[in-house]
Amino acid sequence: MKLKNKINYSYLGTYTIVSIILLVFINFYVISIIKNNISSYLVSTNHARAEHIRTFISEEEKISNVLNSSLTYIDFFKKSTSSKEYSTLKEEITQSMIRIKASDPLIYEVLLMGLDGKTIISTDETQIGNDESKDDYFIEGKSSIFFKDAYFMSGRTVLSYGVSSPIIASDGTLLGVAMLRFKTTDFYSVVQSENGLGKTEENFLINKDKFFITPSKFLGTGVIMKEKVETENSASCFDPSVVEYIKKNGYSGLTKTFGSQVVEAKDYRGIDVYATHTYIPETGWCLITKADASDLLSFRLVMIYIFAIVFIIISIIFIIFSSFISSKVLDSINKLIFGIKKIEDGNYNYKTNITTRDEIGDLSKAFDKMVEMVKSSKESFQSKIDEQTKDLVIKSKQLEDQNFSILNVLEDIEKEKSKVEETVNLRTKELNEETARLEASINSLTFGFIVVSTNGNIVLSNTSLLKIFNIDKAPNTITEFAKFFEKFDLIDSYNQCVKTQETVEIDEVEFFNKYLKLFYSPIVSINKIIDYVIIIEDITEAKLLTRSKDEFFAVASHELRTPLTAIHGNTSMILSSYKDKISNNDVKEMLEDIDIASVRLIGIVNAFLEVSRLEQGKIITKKDEFKLQDIINKVINDLKDMYKKKGLLITYNQSSIDLPSVFADKSQTEQVLVNLISNAIKYTNKGNIVITTVANDGFMTVRITDTGVGIDTRNQSLLFRKFQQAGSDIFVGDYSTSSGLGLYISKMLVYNMGGEIGLEKSELGSGSTFFFTLPTTL
Amino acid sequence: MISLFLVEDDPLMSRMYERAFKTNGFDVQMAFDGEEAINTLKIIDTTPAIAVLDVMMPKKSGFDVLRFMKSEEKLKNIPVVLLTNLSGEQDAKKGLDLGAMAYLVKSNFTPREIVDKIKEISAAGTSKKK
Numbered sequence: 059m060k061l062k063n064k065i066n067y068s069y070l071g072t073y074t075i076v077s078i079i080l081l082v083f084i085n086f087y088v089i090s091i092i093k094n095n096i097s098s099y100l101v102s103t104n105h106a107r108a109e110h111i112r113t114f115i116s117e118e119e120k121i122s123n124v125l126n127s128s129l130t131y132i133d134f135f136k137k138s139t140s141s142k143e144y145s146t147l148k149e150e151i152t153q154s155m156i157r158i159k160a161s162d163p164l165i166y167e168v169l170l171m172g173l174d175g176k177t178i179i180s181t182d183e184t185q186i187g188n189d190e191s192k193d194d195y196f197i198e199g200k201s202s203i204f205f206k207d208a209y210f211m212s213g214r215t216v217l218s219y220g221v222s223s224p225i226i227a228s229d230g231t232l233l234g235v236a237m238l239r240f241k242t243t244d245f246y247s248v249v250q251s252e253n254g255l256g257k258t259e260e261n262f263l264i265n266k267d268k269f270f271i272t273p274s275k276f277l278g279t280g281v282i283m284k285e286k287v288e289t290e291n292s293a294s295c296f297d298p299s300v301v302e303y304i305k306k307n308g309y310s311g312l313t314k315t316f317g318s319q320v321v322e323a324k325d326y327r328g329i330d331v332y333a334t335h336t337y338i339p340e341t342g343w344c345l346i347t348k349a350d351a352s353d354l355l356s357f358r359l360v361m362i363y364i365f366a367i368v369f370i371i372i373s374i375i376f377i378i379f380s381s382f383i384s385s386k387v388l389d390s391i392n393k394l395i396f397g398i399k400k401i402e403d404g405n406y407n408y409k410t411n412i413t414t415r416d417e418i419g420d421l422s423k424a425f426d427k428m429v430e431m432v433k434s435s436k437e438s439f440q441s442k443i444d445e446q447t448k449d450l451v452i453k454s455k456q457l458e459d460q461n462f463s464i465l466n467v468l469e470d471i472e473k474e475k476s477k478v479e480e481t482v483n484l485r486t487k488e489l490n491e492e493t494a495r496l497e498a499s500i501n502s503l504t505f506g507f508i509v510v511s512t513n514g515n516i517v518l519s520n521t522s523l524l525k526i527f528n529i530d531k532a533p534n535t536i537t538e539f540a541k542f543f544e545k546f547d548l549i550d551s552y553n554q555c556v557k558t559q560e561t562v563e564i565d566e567v568e569f570f571n572k573y574l575k576l577f578y579s580p581i582v583s584i585n586k587i588i589d590y591v592i593i594i595e596d597i598t599e600a601k602l603l604t605r606s607k608d609e610f611f612a613v614a615s616h617e618l619r620t621p622l623t624a625i626h627g628n629t630s631m632i633l634s635s636y637k638d639k640i641s642n643n644d645v646k647e648m649l650e651d652i653d654i655a656s657v658r659l660i661g662i663v664n665a666f667l668e669v670s671r672l673e674q675g676k677i678i679t680k681k682d683e684f685k686l687q688d689i690i691n692k693v694i695n696d697l698k699d700m701y702k703k704k705g706l707l708i709t710y711n712q713s714s715i716d717l718p719s720v721f722a723d724k725s726q727t728e729q730v731l732v733n734l735i736s737n738a739i740k741y742t743n744k745g746n747i748v749i750t751t752v753a754n755d756g757f758m759t760v761r762i763t764d765t766g767v768g769i770d771t772r773n774q775s776l777l778f779r780k781f782q783q784a785g786s787d788i789f790v791g792d793y794s795t796s797s798g799l800g801l802y803i804s805k806m807l808v809y810n811m812g813g814e815i816g817l818e819k820s821e822l823g824s825g826s827t828f829f830f831t832l833p834t835t836l
Numbered sequence: 837m838i839s840l841f842l843v844e845d846d847p848l849m850s851r852m853y854e855r856a857f858k859t860n861g862f863d864v865q866m867a868f869d870g871e872e873a874i875n876t877l878k879i880i881d882t883t884p885a886i887a888v889l890d891v892m893m894p895k896k897s898g899f900d901v902l903r904f905m906k907s908e909e910k911l912k913n914i915p916v917v918l919l920t921n922l923s924g925e926q927d928a929k930k931g932l933d934l935g936a937m938a939y940l941v942k943s944n945f946t947p948r949e950i951v952d953k954i955k956e957i958s959a960a961g962t963s964k965k966k
Contacts, residue, residue: 616921620849620921623943626946631948635948660943664944
């Protein structure tokens with residue numbers, strides 16, 4: 059339905075607009091045509107009537123002339139008034155005048171006036187004897203033909219006009235004045251006849267003073283000589299130039315010269331009219347022709363009405379027509395829609411079957427074909443489904459059979475299952491206990507414990523880890539854990555462990571204000587590495603302890619040295635430079651003892667300091683290539699006094715002449731040699747000390763064998779430790795150091811140089827053999 | 837008489853060494869801390885033949901004095917021996933790097949031994965000058 063309406067509305071809209079435009083156009087066109095017609099008609103009718111009136115007037119003038127020239131009148135005037143001839147002539151003339159009047163219906167009255175202005179003869183007896191000497195027609199009529207404009211004669215209701223002329227004798231003397239009078243009512247028929255401009259057409263005459271001299275159609279006869287017509291029309295009628303032209307040329311060429319003279323103006327009633335005018339030169343009157351504008355243009359309204367009716371009719375025709383057409387089209391479309399709906403509902407056999415030879419017909423054909431295709435594919439699809447359904451039925455049967463057998467098996471399994479469950483529960487309980495134990499142990503460890511799986515996830519950690527790192531929750535991956543350390547590359551050492559599959563130790567790692575020691579170790583299970591364990595030990599306290607201990611040692615040693623130096627320095631100066639000042643031997647000996655004591659003390663302090671520096675790693679081993687034999691010989695020489703005083707013998711046996719050089723710190727090596735050899739001297743009271751050097755396997759082995767007191771087996775293990783002295787029961791005078799640190803220092807030094815040191819053998823009472831090794835250069 | 841400039845803050849030490857040097861033919865001029873040493877050296881007319889400086893001193897250390905001496909035109913050629921009770925090898929190296937002739941640990945030598953060493957060095961210094 060909507061489509062039809064759309065078409066209708068759009069067409070009607072266009073049609074209406076076009077019609078309105080046409081209407082407006084026609085309106086103006088028609089009006090202008092009408093106006094033209096009106097104009098030309100007005101003018102022609104006006105002129106025609108004016109001419110008609112003019113003919114009347116000219117005729118009247120003729121009559122006046124005729125009258126004038128009659129001799130009878132002249133004779134009359136010659137006779138005296140008392141004579142018999144006078145009355146006979148008077149009677150004659152009167153009769154003749156009556157005859158003249160009767161011959162022309164236009165004549166109203168004929169009269170004759172004497173020189174005194176009194177009416178002598180008249181067709182109206184009542185007029186005789188009237189004094190008209192003052193009237194302009196008498197006065198003017200004495201000299202020439204005079205037109206007397208319309209006027210009401212005194213005592214009369216008739217409006218008349220006249221023509222007077224002088225009666226002149228043959229000798230040219232004036233005898234009297236003759237006058238003809240006419241009625242204006244004679245013009246009424248000319249003026250008042252209607253002719254084609256409708257009911258409102260009016261013609262009337264006005265005189266030179268603009269008074270009505272014929273009745274107004276609308277106001278009646280009362281307006282005659284009483285009402286003036288002051289309109290645009292009346293004004294332009296008496297236009298001097300027009301008047302001048304008409305007097306000369308009449309009406310021919312008037313319109314050409316002055317234009318149409320038709321005005322659209324208000325008339326004496328104030329109503330819009332179309333009017334025209336003509337001046338009548340003989341009388342000085344104006345003939346006005348007019349008709350109401352509305353009346354004239356009423357034609358226009360009629361046109362509009364007709365137009366509207368035509369419009370409506372055409373519209374109705376169109377609506378009917380378009381409805382018919384569109385319903386035809388819509389019908390087809392509806393059929394199509396109906397068909398589609400049918401197919402939607404599932405009826406694939408329905409054909410829309412529109413056979414019209416247009417686009418809709420084509421659409422219908424194509425649509426029906428498509429439906430056909432869908433139907434056939436659906437059918438083939440359906441058959442496939444049916445086949446498959448058949449297969450499925452068979453299969454499901456098979457499955458059912460299988461089900462039965464499975465159920466039997468399941469029953470057996472159920473029985474087994476409950477047995478297994480029992481065992482599992484038991485084992486789980488044991489496992490849980492085990493786990494709890496392990497967990498408790500792990501958590502009780504003071505060091506941090508992490509187990510990392512091979513994919514980098516942290517699977518286990520203990521509470522100590524949280525404490526050490528001051529965290530609430532353990533990290534999830536090794537990568538997360540590595541982020542805790544700013545400078546230390548945890549992943550690097552972890553990867554080292556992974557790569558080498560061996561334990562990796564990192565001695566010192568900084569973590570904020572803590573020092574940590576890390577161990578990485580792989581966890582092996584059935585020859586396969588399953589995880590890695592990382593142990594984190596907080597060594598802050600131990601380190602700080604060592605450090606403070608070391609610092610203490612250094613400071614203490616340094617502070618001790620100064621007074622010790624003063625003591626030793628002064629005593630030695632006294633004993634050397636001021637020896638002669640000391641007379642008393644006891645005093646000298648006492649000073650000597652003081653000196654010795656101070657030297658010992660200094661030695662002890664030095665040893666302490668050295669140990670502390672060795673342990674801090676502050677002693678730098680300056681490795682060098684040198685011949686060990688040279689150092690040994692030097693030391694032997696330096697200690698000459700010491701062993702000679704005890705009556706001992708020292709021999710040095712090189713194993714061969716060509717001994718390789720050693721690669722070690724020269725002064726430290728010397729220190730070690732001094733320590734060992736002076737120990738040998740100290741602990742040997744008689745006999746000899748033998749030193750050997752043997753080179754093999756990249757090392758030089760130095761052996762110092764003495765024939766001294768030897769060392770008890772019990773004490774042998776205490777030898778290289780701090781502050782332990784072997785042979786602690788034995789008091790031997792004159793020790794340069796008895797700090798108990800000598801061997802310890804030697805051990806540290808030798809180890810720093812990459813060698814080894816130890817007691818090879820010892821026997822109480824027989825003696826001891828100490829050895830140390832140093833790397834050789836090849 | 838060899839002129840010697842000795843700087844030592846500890847009275848025990850200063851007295852001992854002053855005595856030692858004086859009784860061994862040295863003309864000793866003393867200062868008791870680093871700042872005093874520098875000020876004295878600034879206004880000194882006759883420069884000493886040798887300077888013996890303790891390292892650990894208040895106000896300014898022996899190293900500071902040594903550095904000052906090496907920066908002064910008329911002092912930089914004076915041989916300097918550093919005396920100390922610090923036995924650190926780094927300290928010895930530092931002293932020798934700064935231009936000292938020797939770095940001696942007090943407690944290891946008797947005053948006499950030190951005097952002999954000074955005599956050796958100053959002799960070498962004068963011979964060098966020649």
